[in-house]
Every structure is written in C-alpha cells, then in structure tokens.
Amino acid sequence: MRTMLVLVALLGLAAHPAMAAAPVDMAVVPAGEYTMGSPAGDTDEQPAHRVYVAAFSMDKYEVTVGQYAAFLQAKGVDPPSDWKTMNQPAHQKRPVANVEWAEAAGYCTWVGKRLPTEAEWEKAARGTDGRLYPWGNEPPTPLRANYGKTDWNNHGVLLPVGTLEDGKSPYGIYDMAGNVWEWVSDWYDPNYYKNSPSQNPTGPSSGGTKVIRGGSWYSNPWAMRSANRSLISPTDQGLTGFRCVKTP
DSSP, rough: OOOHHHHHHHHHHOOOHHHHOOOOEEEEOOOOOEEOOOOTGGGGOOOOOEEEHHHHHHHHOOHHHHHHHHHHHHHOOOOOHHHHHSGGGTTTTSSSSOOOOHHHHHHHHHHHHHOOOOOHHHHHHHHTTTTTTTTBSSSOTTTOBBSSSOOGGTTSSOOOTTGGGGGGGTOOOSSBBBBHHHHHEOOOTGGGGGOOSSEEEEEEESOOEEEEESTTTTOOTTTTTOOEEEEOOOOOOEEEEEEOOEOO
C-alpha cells in the first residue's frame, strides 16, 4: 500500500510540474495572455493591450520585517530609515517599508529570486478576466484591503501579511492592493504601453524613476486598482515595500 501511495504521488507531480515547483509560500501564475492596462484609467495605463507572460511563481505575502531583519544580519548592509521603529516584536510579521529599490532587489537576489516585472505583477494581481482589483470589481472594504488610513502609528497601521482572506488575487496572493506600495523591476515611462512588446515586457532599458504598484495604507480606491501605475525615484524609500518572484 505504501509503495502504491508513493507512485500515485510521483505521478501527480509529473502531471503538474509547475505546481510541484512552487515553494509553500509562493503561488504559481501560469503562462498565458491577459489584458494589461485600462482604457478607463490614467493616460499611462493606455492603451490597454494583450500581453503574454511566461509562467512564474510569486511570493504570496509581502516581505516582512522579520524576513528583512535576517537579510540585514546576513549581509551586513545598512538598514532602512526608521528601522528601530519597525524592528520591534509586534511588527515582525508586518511588511517591511522604507526600502530603496536596490535594497529590495538585493533581498530578492539573496533568497534566489528577483523583483517582478510590471507585467508579471499586474497579471498576478488581476488575473485574466480584466478585474479592477485583486478580488474582483467590487469596491475596497476593510475586509479586502488596508487603505484610507491617516496615522502611521509607528508602523502599527500596517496589517500582518496574510490577514485579509477576502482580498486575495485570483492566484491566492495577499495584499496586492493596500498595505504598502510594492517595487517592481521596471523603469517608468508614461508612454511605454504604446510600444510595449507583446511577450514578456520588461520595461524601458533606462530611466530616472521606477514603477511602484498596488497602493498602500493611505491610498484611495483609485490608486489601488490593479492597472494603476505610480512612480518614485529608486533611492526614495517612501514607505515602499516589495515581494519577490521566481521563474520555474
């Protein structure tokens, strides 16, 4: 009986190699097309266009204070501003914030991953049915996203990762709207969608600002739309966090 169960398990892994390859804390986003951008959004979201994205796995959760603390200890790099405030026992499972782009990219490299492209991030957030938000087209609520707050409260305004079940994306990924803005790998160009490649776009080859996605604890519903694009300098910490991806 034991031998039979092992054979069944092995056959299951062979039938679903992508699912088998994803670590427990990551979600598989399968290869395929989706509509990127929005005809009703800001001008930098237009034109809406079909994009093919190869399969990848994405962290289900934003990188936490506790995870980032392990990185700082291992690499001996300078911590982000307000680190003493963030690195408290009550905040270990809350998202890290105030992280520069290079620091976020460095963490992802350290764990054998990378920052997502803008196209990967948007597909992971909205799926293939053109929804406005990760959970669908319904407006945000406190059960779906952490948003619309005014008091930072020494990092206490952020929710521990994985708290809001009703806000998950089609692939089971948490907090892709609200909590903290998230870095992606792309340089920002307001006109990039006019000439974007139709397969696996990676953004402009250079620029002065980087794209951030998803809105944050202080955002309004418009900023939290999955197609929304925002930008800051790569050295601007700006209460921005991140999550990582991995190519199978």
